Amino acid sequence: MTIGEIAKLAGVAKSTVSRYLNGGSVGVATRLKLERVIKETGYVPNTFARSLKAKKTNIIGTIVPRLNSYAATQTLIGIDEELREQGYQLLISNTSQNLDREIESIYSLENQKIAGIILLATQITDEHLDAFQKVDVPVLLVGQQHEQCYSLIHDDETAGYEIGKYVLSQGHRKIAFVGVTENDIAVGVKRKRGFQKAIQEEKECEVTYFETSFNLKEAIKKFPSIMEAYKPSIFVCATDNIALGILKAAQMEGLNVPRDLSITGFGxxxxTEVIHPGITTAKFFYQEAGELAAKKIVKLVNGEEVAKVTVSNFDIILRNSVDSLI
Amino acid sequence: MTIGEIAKLAGVAKSTVSRYLNGGSVGVATRLKLERVIKETGYVPNTFARSLKAKKTNIIGTIVPRLNSYAATQTLIGIDEELREQGYQLLISNTSQNLDREIESIYSLENQKIAGIILLATQITDEHLDAFQKVDVPVLLVGQQHEQCYSLIHDDETAGYEIGKYVLSQGHRKIAFVGVTENDIAVGVKRKRGFQKAIQEEKECEVTYFETSFNLKEAIKKFPSIMEAYKPSIFVCATDNIALGILKAAQMEGLNVPRDLSITGFGxxxxTEVIHPGITTAKFFYQEAGELAAKKIVKLVNGEEVAKVTVSNFDIILRNSVDSLI
DNA sequence: CTGAAAGCGCTTACAG
DNA sequence: CTGAAAGCGCTTACAG
Known part of the structure; x- marks a missing residue:
């Protein structure tokens, strides 16, 4: 089935069919005829021919560092749902945490004439900025922020602050903060900064900062040395994965959480809800953020005006992993 | 940059460039010139023009019921990696567990001229079979099997058998098997069947079968009634999610796993490794299965001969959620 | 091995 | 509102 056959069946010109298909104005008689013929034949336009000519598609490419992450998949689900509603299609490009592949993906998505790019970002390097400029396709960062880019972020700093406040309110005064590399601004810098702000509002409080990776097992390994050297009453972990690792390590040593040791996470x-005890954490709304991101990139694609940065919400979820020392 | 410009720069005809690009035979002088020009210009062929003419792509569509599932994402990762190596691209189509959308996806993928379809299947209905026939595109089922289809499955039945054997070997003789709907052949039927086979080899053993959904929270809810009515020494759960739910429920009631109650899972x-106690389970190799699936669909696409059904391996992972009653 | 030409299925000025 | 024609960037017989 091609546009030519439809034209013949309806007794009009190809260009008229095309116009009808693209919402152009056609006479009512023509419209009726076309409607009928297209329905009867089940005609669907050929995407390639269309894209070849129009030089663009209705595809939004999303670059994701890894597929096996709760945050990533939830965000993708949100993007997917919203894009579908808006008549766009999602193309997922997984980079397996390889920054080079991230750059490659930007170019290769452009080559596929996608309408816009959403990048679930971890770090923004100069190569990224370079690529963004060169490709001449709207780009939206999710999870990280950069002055030169549109972005949608989580409120990491406020979340860090509120976690800090809560921990203090429960009487904890000897705290181990287990963070990650400062290369990751959102997770490594902002969450910590918010937390520190809360701490500064409290006179007597001892905090030691540790750094680990995003890897759960590494957190498990780190635990004994921290515990031995420092003996905090609570571990404030920069991600839920780290919190899970600490919890596992503590339980393996026969400690009772929260009686012997408290733990909080982020994410x-x-x-964190299913495990026992449930972990107190700052919950981000990844799926919702994905929807917001989809809305924003579509606007960007259509040349509409949008805020440079959108901030997605969070909630502090109180569960049983924090003991009250009061 | 188009093929025409390259042709001009190299002083040859477009058709020669095309032939070079597609691995056809060209004279060595031409080859050298073309190589240089293409490198210098950074030319990349336009996918749409190519697909429009060639009427097919090097894209493999994968239909997945949900993105937020460990099994699904691991399988996707495997597919993605392998496809990339083979020079194919992955297009993920998420259906949010909506069977209708699954059918739609099949047709819509065909419309996009993808080379082949991988379906991470749960159920195969007549509509599926219908669609498979109509689309005239190679289809590979993953996770479920059907006589009319090529498929890659996990060894659910043997896994069920070995879990059964192990449970018996630890002295358990009063068992609650918590399964799922038999609409899901792999999970609902085969795992149970394998388990039953093991049980039949043991004279004195009491088993009661319960059914729940794939939803973790539903398992939590089911727990008290089962416990009260039956009081088993062990819960054999048809999925790790169910096992996690049972574990959570048990711990909420203050039971110690495995001292007061044992639990096993599948998946x-x-x-299951990170939680405390770690859950004894039949581990499937999802990522590896994804790679196998990718290899198989590529062969199918190329018209090579492949086995109707491929079986992926599993391992029984012994952890601390099962008490020895001996 | 190489080239000229037709054609894939659309869209887009342009004329009417 | 409608149609004829050119063209998007490639591939594919066909001839040489």
Missing amino acids: GYEV | GYEV
């Missing part, structure tokens, strides 16, 4: 991963 | 989800 609101599903597991 | 080998990452959480």
